[in-house]
Amino acid sequence: MKPRSTRPTGxxxxxxxxxxxxxxxxxxxxxxxxxDLDLDRLSGVAAFSKHHFHxxxxxxxxxxxxxYVQLMRLKRASYRLAFRDSPVLEIALDCGYEGPEAFxxxxxxxxxxxxxxxxxRPRWTSWQDAxxxxxxxxxxxxxxxxxxxxxxxxxxxxTRVAVLEHRGDPATIGDSLxxxxxxxxxxxxxxxxxATFNLFHDDPATTxxxxxxxxxxxxxxxxADPARLGLAEAGLVVAVIPAGRCARLRHTGTQEGxxxxxxxxxxxxxxxxxxxxxxxxxxxxxxxxxPDVPEHEAITDLFLPLA
Numbered sequence: 115m116k117p118r119s120t121r122p123t124g125x126x127x128x129x130x131x132x133x134x135x136x137x138x139x140x141x142x143x144x145x146x147x148x149x150d151l152d153l154d155r156l157s158g159v160a161a162f163s164k165h166h167f168h169x170x171x172x173x174x175x176x177x178x179x180x181x182y183v184q185l186m187r188l189k190r191a192s193y194r195l196a197f198r199d200s201p202v203l204e205i206a207l208d209c210g211y212e213g214p215e216a217f218x219x220x221x222x223x224x225x226x227x228x229x230x231x232x233x234x235r236p237r238w239t240s241w242q243d244a245x246x247x248x249x250x251x252x253x254x255x256x257x258x259x260x261x262x263x264x265x266x267x268x269x270x271x272x273t274r275v276a277v278l279e280h281r282g283d284p285a286t287i288g289d290s291l292x293x294x295x296x297x298x299x300x301x302x303x304x305x306x307x308x309a310t311f312n313l314f315h316d317d318p319a320t321t322x323x324x325x326x327x328x329x330x331x332x333x334x335x336x337x338a339d340p341a342r343l344g345l346a347e348a349g350l351v352v353a354v355i356p357a358g359r360c361a362r363l364r365h366t367g368t369q370e371g372x373x374x375x376x377x378x379x380x381x382x383x384x385x386x387x388x389x390x391x392x393x394x395x396x397x398x399x400x401x402x403x404x405p406d407v408p409e410h411e412a413i414t415d416l417f418l419p420l421a
Contacts, residue, residue, distance in 0.1 A: 132170045135160040137255065139171070143183055144410040147190060148208060151183045175255070177247050185248055188224055191217075192241065193405040195233040196288060197295055202229050238288045252370040265363050265383050270417065272357040275311055275331035276303075276343060276350045283323040294330040297348040309333040310400040311355065314376070329353070329397075356394055361387070361418040368409050372398075372416075379418055392419035 142159045143151060156179055157167035171179045187209040194200045206217030206229075214229070221229050226240045242249075278297065280290035298304060313329030331353065334343065340352055361383065365375040380396060401413035 132162075132174060133255070135162065136171055136174055139167075139179070140182075140251070140256065141410065143186060145408055147183075147187055147408065153179070175247075175251050177251075182248070182251070184220065185224065185245060188221060189245055189248060190405045190409070191221065191229070192225060192232060192236070195229055196236050196292060198405065202233075205229070236288055236292075239285050241288075242285055249370055252368055253374075256368075256371070265361050265379065265387075267420070268360055268362045270355070270357060270360050273309070273311075273355040274334055274336055274338070275353050275355060276301075276334050276338075276340075276345055277313065277329045277331040277353045278348070278350045280326075280328045280330065282326060284318040284326050284328070285323075287328060290328075290330060293348070294332075294350075297344065297350060298332055300348075301343045303332050303334070303343075305332075305400070305403065310403075312398045312400065313353075313355075314396045314398070331355075355397060356392075356419070358392060359420040361389065361420055363416045363418075365414045365416060366410070367412065368404075369412075372414055376416055379416055384418060390421040392421050394419040 139156050139160050142156070149155075153164050153168060157164045160167050160171075162170065168179060171182075175182065177185075191205045191209050194205050195202075202214050202217070206214045209217055209220075211217040211220065218229055221227070221232070225232065225244045227237060232241075276297075278290060278294045280287050298308070309332070311329075311331035311333070313331060315327040315329065316325065318326055334352070340346070345351065361379065363375060363379050363383075365372050376396060376398075384391070396419075397417050399415045399417070401415060402411060404412040407413075
C-alpha cells in the first residue's frame with residue numbers, strides 16, 4: 115500500500131491552481147480563530163480579489179468561507195461546552211458574538227441544540243453530521259503523509275494507568291470522555307500531573323460499531339491506591355502499558371490527520387520496516403489538547419509496540 119498522494123487530481127485546472135492558496139487560507143483560519151476573519155482579510159491571505167476568492171472557495175470546498183469559519187468556531191465552542199468549564203458568555207465572546215443570545219441562536223441553528231442543552235447532554239451523532247463539512251474538507255484536501263524519517267524506534271518504560279474502556283459506537287466516544295474527565299477531576303489527576311493515553315484496541319474503519327473498543331487512560335503511580343482514586347465506582351480498571359521497544363510517530367494537527375498518521379504507521383511504515391509487532395495494541399500519548407490549543411497545534415505521540 116502506497117501513501118495517498120497529496121497532489122490534486124481530477125480537478126478542473128483553475129481549481130488545481132487555486133488549491134495551494136486556499137489551503138493557505140484554511141491554515142490561517144486554524145491559527146487565527148480569535149482574530150477578524152472577514153472577506154477582506156482572507157482574500158488577502160489567498161492573494162485573490164474578494165469576488166474571485168469567495169467563488170473559488172465555495173466551488174472547491176462546497177461551503178462558503180463564512181460558514182467554514184462559523185463551523186470552526188462552533189466546533190471549538192462545543193468542545194469547551196462538553197469538556198471544559200468555561201462560562202457560556204466567555205465562549206460566546208470568543209466565537210465573535212456580542213452576547214450569549216446571538217451565540218445560542220447560531221449554535222442551535224447549526225448544531226441542533228442550545229449551548230446549555232449540549233453542555234448537559236450532547237447529541238453526538240447530530241453534532242458529527244453538522245460538522246461533516248469540516249471533516250470532509252480536511253480529509254479530502256489536507257491529508258497527512260508521513261515522511262520515512264518521521265518514525266523513530268524508542269524504548270519506553272512500563273507505565274501503570276487507570277483506564278476507562280469505551281465500548282460501542284465511535285460516535286459516542288464523547289460521552290465516555292466526559293465520564294473520564296469527571297473522574298480525573300474528582301481524583302485530582304489533571305493532564306498536567308498525569309500523562310494521558312489512548313489504547314486503540316480496534317480500527318473504527320473496519321470494526322462494527324457495536325464491537326468497537328477504545329481505552330482512555332491516565333498514568334497513576336506504582337503505589338496509587340485504586341480504592342482511594344475511586345476507580346471501581348467510576349468504572350475504571352488498572353492496566354499496565356508494558357516496557358519495551360516501540361515505533362514512535364509524533365503527529366501535530368487535527369484528529370482527521372491523526373487517523374491518517376496511524377494508518378500510515380501501521381499499514382505503510384510497519385510492513386516495510388522488517389520489524390515484528392508485540393502483542394499490545396497501538397496506543398497514543400496526548401501531549402497538547404484541543405481546545406486548549408488551536409486544533410492544528412494539538413500534539414499526539416503514536417506508539418506501535420515492537421518485539
